[in-house]
Amino acid sequence: MIRFPAFRTSRIALLPLLTLAACSSEQEPADLAYGTVQQMMANEVQPTADVYWGAVRFESRLEPDGSVTEEEFEPKTDAEWEQVAEAARKLQSFAVELQTQGYAEGRGEDWLVFAKGLDDVSKKAEQAALDKDPDAVFEVGGTVYNVCSACHQMYPPAELETAAGDAQSS
Ligand code: HEC
Numbered sequence: 001m002i003r004f005p006a007f008r009t010s011r012i013a014l015l016p017l018l019t020l021a022a023c024s025s026e027q028e029p030a031d032l033a034y035g036t037v038q039q040m041m042a043n044e045v046q047p048t049a050d051v052y053w054g055a056v057r058f059e060s061r062l063e064p065d066g067s068v069t070e071e072e073f074e075p076k077t078d079a080e081w082e083q084v085a086e087a088a089r090k091l092q093s094f095a096v097e098l099q100t101q102g103y104a105e106g107r108g109e110d111w112l113v114f115a116k117g118l119d120d121v122s123k124k125a126e127q128a129a130l131d132k133d134p135d136a137v138f139e140v141g142g143t144v145y146n147v148c149s150a151c152h153q154m155y156p157p158a159e160l161e162t163a164a165g166d167a168q169s170s
Pocket of ligand 1 (some may be wrong): 038156
């Protein structure tokens, strides 16, 4: 069962990568729609997933008197719901792109399975947004996160383990 602290941890773990990435520019094959996988993840996939994950969220605040207030956020207007659906559609198109030769070449069979998995879960994510169902958006958001993590476990971002180690105590 994934809850938001897991998302927070992952974001903390991944942030240092953005800085490191700037120093390690390798070759950029011209036929890749979003640049290297690393660039695509950092510039497109993560920001888009953040839009989806941020749409329905809980925040707790410590009041001056020591009590804790829980606040729930969810989209209110049609336009806000549409942004969530749009984020899910973008994740689908990234998933499709990851399955193309340019991104899949040299990877194992499981690469396609993970990419297909992202496509499938992003479709469910879109449906939840079209249904304007906050609970479903929250739940499917957790599944999206699991799919991201599954691929990263097999194809770990270069600095992920170090960064995760550093962030563990925070
Ligand atoms: C099909 C496999 C796959 C899926 C699915 C996947 N990723 Fe990645 N991701 C990678 C690979 C491979 C890297 C490492 C790229 C590198 O460092 O060369 C990576 C790296 C990253 C990075 C680090 C980028 C950087 O600056 O170094 C972030 C952030 C990221 N992914 C976010 C996500 C999110 C969010 C999702 C789910 C919505 C996701 N990824 C789904 C394969 C995947």
